[in-house]
Amino acid sequence: MRVTVERAQLVKSLAHVHRVVERRNTIPILSNVLIRAEGGELKLKATDLDIEISESVPAMVEEPGATTVPAHMIHDIVRKLPDGAQVELATRPDGATLDIRSGRSKFALQILPESDFPDLTAGTFSHSFTLPAADLKRLVDRTWFAISTEETRYYLNGIFFHTVEVGGDLRFRAVATDGHRLAQAEVVAPHGSEGMPGVIVPRKTVGEIQKLVEDPGAVVRVELSDSKIRLTFAPAAERDDASAGIVLTSKLIDGTFPDYGRVIPQGNDKELKVDCRDFATAVDRVSTISSERGRAVKLTVGDGRLILSVTNPDSGSASEELAVEYDDDTLDIGFNSRYLLDIASQLETETAVFRLADSGSPTLIHDLGQTNALYVLMPMRV
Template identity: 50%
Template sequence: MKLKVDRTILLKALAHIQSVAEKRNTIPILANVLIEVQDGQMTLTATDMEIAIIETIQAESLENGAVTAPASVLYEIVRKLPDSAIIELTHTSIDMPLSLRAGKYATSLNVLDVEEFPSMTSGDFPHNFQISTEVLRKLIEQTRFAISTEETRYYLNGIYFHITNSENENKLCAVATDGHRLAKVECTMPEGAENIPGVIIPRKTIYEIYKLLEEAEEDIQIMLSDTRIQLNFGSVTLTSKLIDGTFPEYERVIPKNNTKVLRVGKQDFATAVARVAAISMERSRPVKLSLDNNSLVLSASSVDQGNAKEELDGSQVQYESTPLEIGFQARYLNDITDQIDNQVEFILADNSAPTIVRDVDDPSALYVLMPMRV
């Protein structure tokens, strides 16, 4: 195998690839990237046996062939080469290293047998549809903060995508929860998605998809089976296993009878929460919301540091129900208000029942937050 490739093009592809390659080296071949050269194209593949990413880029192929090389080492070398470098890769036989040259720089990398490199991309995907980059980014961006990191509840370690019926219209719905807060976002169901199974996309896959979405411009093609998902981003294809588990019946935890409504400006509220929460270094310390007629007082206290409070008045607050005191973890409040642009709506019952949080200007998103004892 022999090729020449522009450093900028190769670096961009390796940045996508190397984050998937297994770095713990429990299976050595999984730390490598598979490089295949065929008639003017260079294809790079990495996998950890849960996710696989394949990217095809343009290269000057001087001799077709394939080789595997350490993904993270190759990435670091290419990253530190000059921007304008033209990289030449040469591999002559299975028992020889991969030679890399760029100008006056030269190095060689140990390789592993191409035949040992596993494939994750074969098999059938009976469901196939397209979704816009903007819509998929929103579904992920507004729910990923609520993904659980508790490994014993593995079925919560991802985002649950499924079709639901809302106001007599089928919607594609994304839901994530960690038991303390829940995020649910809906969009119009894409054509061809009506029969897809409900699937849980793992947390690591979600973050790899989100990184690719930052550069994507065209619609994303999604293919699904009961156990795997494949997404095509033009020259990049990501394939991932799905979480084999049953997502809980989340609709049961969304309150139906909350009647007390608080509306407050997002910026006023978020900055006030941050200021009063600064009194305590404990991440789980609650912020107390004391509600009265068109008045909201936020307060927090710490045994070691003292206490703090801030009042938002009628020019910033709309609340016309009976007085209420309720506490929430500051970080959870901020995670949710980060998803909201202008005005936040809290729909409350009492100081121990789940609270619904909405963006007044965006009915497609709904959040549920469990209170804390204060």
């Protein structure tokens, strides 16, 4: 194999694919990135056996071929080369070394054969559709923080994507929960998503999706099977060709997501409206006193005002008062301050709406006048 590629394009693609490679691997081939030169392009692929990312860059191919090379090492090398440089990659006849040349710089890296590299993309996909990258990013950004990190309930370690009919319209919905809070966001369901199976996309894959949506004007082709999802990120300039771009393939979580509709309160009749920014900064201030373990903040609402208070026997107490819209009975309720701040950071309008029932029941939170995203938060004893 002998190929020449522009440094800027190579380092950008390596940055995309090398992230899935774990720094410490007991299987040597999983530390490597597969590079294949053919047909005027260089294709890069990396995997950890759960996620696979591939991308192609234009290249001048003198001798086609393929090999694998340490992913983090080649990324660091190319990243440190000067801007505008041309990078030549060539395998030696012994099949054990890859030479990297650029200007006066020369590197020789040990390689492993292409035949050892695993392929995650085997299998067929039963459902396929496209949606704007901005919609996918919105769904992920507004729900990812509620993904559980508790490995025993592995079926909560991801975002549940599915379609649901709302008022006669089909919606594409994302839900995440850790048992203490729930986040739900939805967009108009894309054509072709009808009848798709509900799938749980793992936390690590969700993180890669957030990083790979670099162009909000791009389009994403989604392909699904019972066990895998494949996302193809096509640049905005190639919106009509969703086969171009970065391809992310991932295993899905094999489990049943709980019936989350049962925990979304329907009868909460006490409505509290508060300025979202003022609320978030007040919670942040008073929670400075809270214990690292509990992080509890007490909300006392009544007579058009909200009092946030924290009492910590080890350090002291704090309180702050806000003017709010509320005309119901006085209510005391406690929440984890970090959870409140996480939700407040996702709200888009100036006014946050809290729908309350009593001090022991879950609270529903959403933007004023919007129901495309909602959040449920379980109370704490304070």
